[in-house]
Amino acid sequence: MNGYESTVFAYGQTGTGKTYTMEGSLTSPEMYGVIPRAAESIFETLEHEKYSEYTVKCSYLEIYNEELCDLLVDNSQNPTNGKKPNKLDIMDGKTGTFCRGLVEVEVSSATEVLDLMKKAEEQRKVGETKMNKHSSRSHCIFSILVKAKSSLADGTGMMEFSGKLHMVDLAGSECAKTANLDKASGSEAARERERMNINRSLLTLGRVISMLKEQSESKKSRQSIRIPYRDSKLTRILQEALGGRCKTVIIATLSPSVTAIEESISTLNYAQSANGIVNKPIATSHLRLTPAKAMSNISSATESTGDDDHNIEHWYEMECRLQYMQAQVEEAQAALARKHVIQQEATDRAERLEEEKTDLEEKYANALEEIKNLEDKLTSEVAKKEEEIKIKEETMATLEQTENTLRNTEDTLAAEIQKKEETMAKLAETETVLKKTQETLAEEIRIKEETMAKLAETEAVLKKTQETLEEEIKKKEDAISKLKKTEVMVKKTAVILDETQQTETSLTDEASKLLATLKESIVDGDSLHSLVVLQRQLHVELKSATRNFH
DSSP states (O other), X not given: OOSOEEEEEEEEBTTSSHHHHHTBOTTOGGGBOHHHHHHHHHHHHHTSTTEEEEEEEEEEEEEETTEXXXXXXXXXXXXXXXXXXXXXXXXXXXXXXXXETOOOEEESSHHHHHHHHXXXXXXXXXXXXXXXXXXXXXXXXXXXXXXXXXXXXXXXXXXXXXXXXXXXXXXXXXXXXXXXXXXXXXXXXXXXXXXXXXHHHHHHHHHHHHHHHHHHHTTTTTOOOOOOGGGOHHHHHTHHHHHSSEEEEEEEEOOOOGGGHHHHHHHXXXXXXXXXXXXXXXXXXXXXXXXXXXXXXXXXXHHTTTTGXXXXXXXXXXXXXXXXXXXXXXXXXHHHHHHHHHHHHHHHHHHHHHHHHHHHHHHHHHHHHXXXXXXXXXXXXXXXXXXXXXXXXXXXXXXXXXXXXXXXXXXXXXXXXXXXXXXXXXHHHHHHHHHHHHHHHHHHHHHHHHHHHHHHHHHHHHHHHHHHHTTXXXXXXXXXXXXXXXXXXXXXXXXXXXXXXXXHXXXXXXXXXXXXXXXXXXXXXXXXXXXXXXXXXHHHHHHHHHHHHO
């Protein structure tokens, strides 16, 4: 905005974010790149009241396979209508190299600049490589030309300036081994041609940067070095930016991948070489004074001629003086413009220093407040620490009491365990008695079964006796005697059966009592075991809580 010509370009391997750095994402203001942010900054500055009038123009140049293309021109209108597109040529002008035939579109806001970028993005050449799916296959230069007039603070004149900002998005370099293209097929042959042209132009750019650095270092020895600007259209269009009258900024983009370490080192070497180049920026600005101020010196010169104004010789002399004074006025205007620029820069610097001073004072006040807050926090922390120490002492006393209780509980548990062991021994003896009782019961049941078998046999005999009773009337007395004997045996057997049933009932009652006693002993043992486990868990939790507290 002070009449300088400036250049910003991104340099690096393909896929490292050059296009994203320069353009960004046009859908979100937070993701804007250098070009949208620069356009917004320019229009925000021009809205200041000191700028009475201004004109902003934009152009977008593409260099693809060493051919120039205007991205702001609709190429679909040229071939179909039979009209040849405007031929673009790089020419040498008074202020440096320029592209003849390049369209400059006048814009009035940053939104129109974004619309131009979106329009140009549709025509830009991109392709897929192994390093980047949407790789730029051409060099693009977006230029913003600003012409404006600003009034001086004292109201004695007007400052006119013309500044340019070139923002360059270079195509990414790609190694031949990494590309691995087949030259036999048509599409890959075209892609190989693109790759070779890109690498050739970037190689020329690197060579120009290296030679410019050598020239800057050898100025003391006054050695003239030829700079090969004309070996590539990219270096020729960037001639003023690389070693001329521009202010230049280089953004080196790097890849975080280990496989691209060689390309990253090469990019850093180029950036280091470019850092050694010394440019001489020149502002294009003019100071226009008011007519009364501009003609003050001329009026004083006319008064000194007196009455000889009608003399021709004096007339020619006056014209020579007038031309000389006009040259002096122009030189004075240029010097005044430079001084005004310097004064403006000094004023801006003083304002920035004043703002920094205000910021530092605010930071100092904030720091004092933070120190006070920290002191309050420290006091509260000390009080909390003392309270924690007190709680810790109380906890230690509680822990000692708990340990004593645990010792007593362990003694009680040991006694209970001993009692349980004795109960288990009694249970084992009871099981032995039960086994013997079961064996006795089994023997008595066997005897009972045998008796029942004998009873069955007796019944069979009785049946036979009854059947033969009629036939053996004569033997009645003998049969009656035998019957009486048999009845006696039956009575004895019945008595034995009753006694066996009573014995079985008593044994069953004793077994039920023993089983109930056994179940109660087992339940008491389980409750004692759960109590021991619960006490042990409580002891472990208390110990872990004590460790965490320490």
